[in-house]
Amino acid sequence: MRNRLSRIWVAAGLVGVAGCASDAGNEQSRFVGEWEYDKVSLREQALASAIESVSAGEPDSLSDQERDEVRTWVYEQHEGWNKSVRIHADKTYEFESRTGESSPEITRGSWQWSKSGIVLSDDAGQRLATAELVGGSLVLKLVDEGDAAAEMVMNPAGN
DSSP states (O other): OHHHHHHHHHHHHHHHHHHHHHHHHHHHHTTOEEEEEOHHHHHHHHHHHHHHHHTTTOGGGSOHHHHHHHHHHHHHHHTTEEEEEEEOTTSEEEEEEEETTSOOEEEEEEEEEETTEEEEEETTOOEEEEEEEETTEEEEEEEOTTOOEEEEEEEETTO
């Protein structure tokens, strides 16, 4: 009888573990697909960065006219930008970045599941970004050489 109860507990534990694995698989599948960046949020980030750069770190020093000129330039340049990521079920991805009429830059790599989402690495294994789903959008947190993260909000392609 005791042996039989032990088997039941082991079987119940395996079913629980299998259920958790299935839940993780379902969660991971939500990342799979093509995502395009949110042009409005990225444009505003580019504008803030340009103003910071043009003003040498003192945005309040710009006149309204200077600020408008920077805004016009950024908005014109930004119209030709296109960034997307295709996340595949086989744990690979392709990130495409195009500026204006230039040829697209394509980065390929692999992704792994983490507690908060997925981690994207290049083919050399270097971590490039983490991604999490927030309200139906994919939020990429890009990592540069200084480990400072910039966020890029992406929506399902075609939306």
